[in-house]
Amino acid sequence: EAQVTQNPRYLITVTGKKLTVTCSQNMNHEYMSWYRQDPGLGLRQIYYSMNVEVTDKGDVPEGYKVSRKEKRNFPLILESPSPNQTSLYFCASSFEGTGGTQYFGPGTRLTVL
């Protein structure tokens, strides 16, 4: 089944404790993105990647890191999480043939205490 998977789905952590949210897609898509969703703010793009080893900042990259070493994986790294990073995070993938249509993962709900 074609899909985007994220792990973990739920995470509660404490300020300053490094964490990684994994994202994987099995559709051989070139593009991958991370978004955060906050009430009243919609979805804001954190980082996106056009292909392996090619990444760029979105609207809200501060406090986040990403890497794209393999085409299928695009992990989101929070080196020192803070409470304002409590949010719902979505990974998505797409390719030129979809005209930009993005396929979303199920989401990761992160709480930073």
Next chain:
Amino acid sequence: AQSVAQPEDQVNVAEGNPLTVKCTYSVSGNPYLFWYVQYPNRGLQFLLKYITGDNLVKGSYGFEAEFNKSQTSFHLKKPSALVSDSALYFCAVTDRGSTLGRLYFGRGTQLTVWP
């Protein structure tokens, strides 16, 4: 700069009535426009998109949207609403001239259809 506006946080409509969820956009070039839907505790699902061609685009679940270049709008419509259409709807845009990985979303409109 690219941006999307969804002027209504909430839209309420009775089942069987037509519904419209509004979206206006701003891009520097020609747009690709999208509508996504999010059901409670779920990820986003693609509904429809406009790339080129006919200004009226038909999508999933009986939804359609009309691209209006002069008004820079892409309103989502359905002739007869269902209770099951109740969800959070997002409009999104990217500039054809830029990378397709860069997508801008509106803040979302909560649609409630009452029986």
